[in-house]
Amino acid sequence: MSPTSDPANLSAIFKAYDVRGTVPDQIDDDLARLVGNAFVAVTGAERVVVGHDMRPSSPGMSRAFAEGAALAGADVTLIGLASTDQLYFASGRLEQPGAMFTASHNPAQYNGIKMCRAFASPIGQETGLLEIRDRVAAGETLTADEPGTITEQDVLADYASYLLELAPVRGRHLKVVVDAGNGMAGLTAPAVLGQTDAEVEEMYFELDGSFPHHEANPIEPANLVDLQARVRETGADIGLAFDGDADRCFLVDERGELVSPSVLTGLIAARELLKHPGATIIHNLITSRGVPEIVRELGGRPVRTRVGHSYIKARMAETGAAFGGEHSGHFYFRDFWRADSGMLAALHALAALAESDQPLSEVLRPYARHTASGEINSEVDDQQAILDELEGTWGAREDVEVDHLDGLTVNHADWWFNVRASNTEPLLRLNAEGRDEATMVRVRDDALAVIRRSLR
Numbered sequence: 001m002s003p004t005s006d007p008a009n010l011s012a013i014f015k016a017y018d019v020r021g022t023v024p025d026q027i028d029d030d031l032a033r034l035v036g037n038a039f040v041a042v043t044g045a046e047r048v049v050v051g052h053d054m055r056p057s058s059p060g061m062s063r064a065f066a067e068g069a070a071l072a073g074a075d076v077t078l079i080g081l082a083s084t085d086q087l088y089f090a091s092g093r094l095e096q097p098g099a100m101f102t103a104s105h106n107p108a109q110y111n112g113i114k115m116c117r118a119f120a121s122p123i124g125q126e127t128g129l130l131e132i133r134d135r136v137a138a139g140e141t142l143t144a145d146e147p148g149t150i151t152e153q154d155v156l157a158d159y160a161s162y163l164l165e166l167a168p169v170r171g172r173h174l175k176v177v178v179d180a181g182n183g184m185a186g187l188t189a190p191a192v193l194g195q196t197d198a199e200v201e202e203m204y205f206e207l208d209g210s211f212p213h214h215e216a217n218p219i220e221p222a223n224l225v226d227l228q229a230r231v232r233e234t235g236a237d238i239g240l241a242f243d244g245d246a247d248r249c250f251l252v253d254e255r256g257e258l259v260s261p262s263v264l265t266g267l268i269a270a271r272e273l274l275k276h277p278g279a280t281i282i283h284n285l286i287t288s289r290g291v292p293e294i295v296r297e298l299g300g301r302p303v304r305t306r307v308g309h310s311y312i313k314a315r316m317a318e319t320g321a322a323f324g325g326e327h328s329g330h331f332y333f334r335d336f337w338r339a340d341s342g343m344l345a346a347l348h349a350l351a352a353l354a355e356s357d358q359p360l361s362e363v364l365r366p367y368a369r370h371t372a373s374g375e376i377n378s379e380v381d382d383q384q385a386i387l388d389e390l391e392g393t394w395g396a397r398e399d400v401e402v403d404h405l406d407g408l409t410v411n412h413a414d415w416w417f418n419v420r421a422s423n424t425e426p427l428l429r430l431n432a433e434g435r436d437e438a439t440m441v442r443v444r445d446d447a448l449a450v451i452r453r454s455l456r
Contacts, residue, residue, distance in 0.1 A: 082156075
């Protein structure tokens with residue numbers, strides 16, 4: 001059965017924020033063509049910009065999407081190989097809705113489509129994605145009296161220059177190791193970092209959607225082992241790791257130690273508050289407690305949100321926030337159309353390091369205030385029953401506060417933990433943090449004992 005004619009398949013691949021599935025059984029050129037046509041029909045776009053990553057199926061799918069959009073009457077600009085934040089740049093700079101063909105950090109057999117309105121405004125299930133899915137499912141095709149055009153435009157140099165305007169790297173000479181994971185940072189890192197004084201040691205810069213060295217998913221510690229070793233071997237000042245579409249960035253310090261994304265959030269928040277005194281800074285509820293502490297100390301206004309880019313971007317729009325950070329390694333900038341950019345986050349880290357005569361571990365020390373567990377997933381049969389038991393266990397205590405912004409969060413003066421149910425799997429996700437290692441371990445283990453009691 002064709003991916004376009006199977007209702008169950010369409011329901012499976014149209015996710016909360018994007019389209020994503022395996023090639024060619026779940027997603028193929030024909031589906032991309034229909035999505036392109038439906039995208040124009042739903043958004044009313046007269047012009048559309050389209051980019052794609054290095055996966056073998058991406059060029060054909062992006063061209064098919066463009067054909068479907070042009071059939072509906074839109075003029076399409078193909079920017080070719082691009083990172084996701086490069087597509088967001090094009091959407092903002094060209095003032096056009098856009099589509100990016102990528103499956104981000106997913107394995108080689110996957111591909112997908114991230115779509116946005118003009119100025120990189122996200123499209124999700126509540127903002128047009130379901131309407132697009134329904135048109136595809138119905139086989140509806142919009143045919144304009146006059147089809148649109150398809151042209152090509154290279155925006156890489158303009159993208160690089162714009163990022164360096166936002167976060168110029170000036171000061172001491174740095175030695176930087178970059179692990180592109182065979183993803184799109186292999187294209188964007190030379191364009192951006194090549195304009196700085198940094199000496200760049202390249203790892204896995206060959207664009208290869210089969211990911212021959214490791215998964216392009218730096219949130220998994222196993223995928224950072226090579227970078228950590230290279231930083232230690234070369235005596236580099238810093239290591240940078242990007243995911244497949246290069247919209248997320250993770251750091252390794254000069255000792256080869258992993259840097260918490262919350263610590264990087266704190267650093268960037270401090271830098272943004274220097275540019276925008278008193279600004280609002282967004283952080284999600286599993287980000288370290290140190291982030292709002294830092295923001296308040298520097299005169300800013302911290303605002304807490306649910307996990308997920310749609311919530312971050314919505315709150316940024318509502319509050320006019322200068323910056324938003326997620327513990328997953330996504331960093332959002334008002335000056336970048338409220339979109340996330342792993343490369344811009346990396347430039348902030350490099351700029352702060354170049355301006356200092358201290359090693360990265362010392363530069364970051366003021367932002368590393370608490371000890372976190374990292375996200376721990378447990379497969380359970382009844383998510384709600386366990387959440388109820390956790391709340392019953394801790395909720396009656398006078399020394400804690402409980403909230404339900406996203407799952408269950410229990411706050412104490414010395415610690416907190418959050419447990420959220422996965423939307424797509426029978427999993428509960430635990431994050432815990434304490435004022436020190438012993439406190440975190442105690443709270444983490446107490447929560448896990450309840451979560452995993454049914455597994456014994």
